[in-house]
Amino acid sequence: MLATRRKIYEENRNDIHCKMTKILHILGLLFLIALYFVAPVNMDNLFMQGIIVLSFFLLFLFFFKKEKNVNLKGMYMKHSTLIIIGYIIVHFQVYIDYILNNIDSSNFRLWVNHTIVVKSMVLSSIGLVSFCLGYLLHKDNVYGRNHKEEIVKEKIYSVRLLTYIAAVLLVLYFYYANPQYLAGYYGIESLGIGAGYIAMFFRVIIIAILIQNNRNIIIERKNVTNIIVYLKLQGWAFNIIIAIYLLSVILSGDRNPIYEISIAYFSGYLFVSKVRIKLSSFITLLILGVIVLSILGEARTLDRKDSLSIRLKTSLKSESYYSYNSIIPQTRELASSIRALHATVDYVPEKHSFLYGRFQLQQLLSVIPFISIFYSSIFDDISFKYGGSANFITWIDQGEHIYSGEGSSVIADFYFDFGLLGVIIGMLCFGYLMRSAELSMYNKKLPTLFANAFFVWYLNVSIYISRSSFCTELKFVFWLYLILIFNNYIINRKINYHV
Numbered sequence: 001m002l003a004t005r006r007k008i009y010e011e012n013r014n015d016i017h018c019k020m021t022k023i024l025h026i027l028g029l030l031f032l033i034a035l036y037f038v039a040p041v042n043m044d045n046l047f048m049q050g051i052i053v054l055s056f057f058l059l060f061l062f063f064f065k066k067e068k069n070v071n072l073k074g075m076y077m078k079h080s081t082l083i084i085i086g087y088i089i090v091h092f093q094v095y096i097d098y099i100l101n102n103i104d105s106s107n108f109r110l111w112v113n114h115t116i117v118v119k120s121m122v123l124s125s126i127g128l129v130s131f132c133l134g135y136l137l138h139k140d141n142v143y144g145r146n147h148k149e150e151i152v153k154e155k156i157y158s159v160r161l162l163t164y165i166a167a168v169l170l171v172l173y174f175y176y177a178n179p180q181y182l183a184g185y186y187g188i189e190s191l192g193i194g195a196g197y198i199a200m201f202f203r204v205i206i207i208a209i210l211i212q213n214n215r216n217i218i219i220e221r222k223n224v225t226n227i228i229v230y231l232k233l234q235g236w237a238f239n240i241i242i243a244i245y246l247l248s249v250i251l252s253g254d255r256n257p258i259y260e261i262s263i264a265y266f267s268g269y270l271f272v273s274k275v276r277i278k279l280s281s282f283i284t285l286l287i288l289g290v291i292v293l294s295i296l297g298e299a300r301t302l303d304r305k306d307s308l309s310i311r312l313k314t315s316l317k318s319e320s321y322y323s324y325n326s327i328i329p330q331t332r333e334l335a336s337s338i339r340a341l342h343a344t345v346d347y348v349p350e351k352h353s354f355l356y357g358r359f360q361l362q363q364l365l366s367v368i369p370f371i372s373i374f375y376s377s378i379f380d381d382i383s384f385k386y387g388g389s390a391n392f393i394t395w396i397d398q399g400e401h402i403y404s405g406e407g408s409s410v411i412a413d414f415y416f417d418f419g420l421l422g423v424i425i426g427m428l429c430f431g432y433l434m435r436s437a438e439l440s441m442y443n444k445k446l447p448t449l450f451a452n453a454f455f456v457w458y459l460n461v462s463i464y465i466s467r468s469s470f471c472t473e474l475k476f477v478f479w480l481y482l483i484l485i486f487n488n489y490i491i492n493r494k495i496n497y498h499v
Contacts, residue, residue, distance in 0.1 A: 076282040082462035090466040091124035093335035112342040134431025337467040344412040363471035413469035453480035
């Protein structure tokens, strides 16, 4: 009886705590919306400090809220955590550096226009709070249960054919890839259009294989005691294919595929084992990941005539990369993506009207292969600048003579279509769906194929999605889902599990 009363008391206290957290986020959001309309046109240091304090106070409440879902308690490797880390880097690091005098106001390449910097900062804060609020507003029924549900019975599906396809794609990738690119000239030489599409499809195929492998492991109730056992269960042929591809990526100087595939492997291990990583271990892994990617980033800037081993040794000894005047020098490249938001707010709606949903619609339509050939019948203007938010920002900066892509920002992408309202609604939905993704990943029941594809893909791109757009990634989720459907229900039959 005493234990029951204590449990009820604890649940009621958690409910009150969660409600207060939601209320404070709503009030914070309303206050930030008011500030958006009165933001100073100069780079007011004190005003910017106030925005930082308010944003991080609400973020503190978000991270230290009482987690009601027993499946997510103690889980640090999840969508919301990684997305917010990436978001803070992209949408706040530069502002913090400015406040700390690490960056001055003369860098117009970064600021674009002084009059819109504070407004853009408030918009970034509104986006962050909206994401957190959307996450908090998600309701799930798992509360205080023992989670001994039986796994939904499902057939074991082979991934042998998909593995063969991945091997063929890997061969085609090396055949069509620019040798100079593979020799370490990433950023200088192009991979090649054909090789780029092959590499993209290759990554989708291997993620599909990982998803089905992990579902098979769960269905067969394999005892995954550690990550070595997990790697063995993926199959030696599959692991070798991945190793060869990642070696080529390292040699080229690229880094994104390393991050994406590493996250896919590790998140798959957490999915099948439900291991709870300690906070200290999570922080250690995060720091190691940043250091490794930073070393690779430094190595790719060195003389390409030297071997990879020499460049890696040189980058380890180099002090220039870490002496950059910033709170986190290793993420300065990612943080500079805030320029995309500045360019957007400076241009829209003063020099160009809002797009009223065009970019979001195009991104959703891109799920359908070759749909772009029908754009001329749907849209009046199908020139380069209307290809998406990244194209539009590139056009703003470079005009009709394009020489390189400028990239985008998740806030800029929502802002293009509906301004402030687009940012609020878009980020609310983003946060809500990421909560759904986390529940799918750590629920004891096997999720649906689509939910599985959704949570895996968005976790893979979680750090970098802040410099991209939410809807763009949906097409890869649908491709993953269709590949799994095709593999499982058209070309497959029930067999014993092994690659």
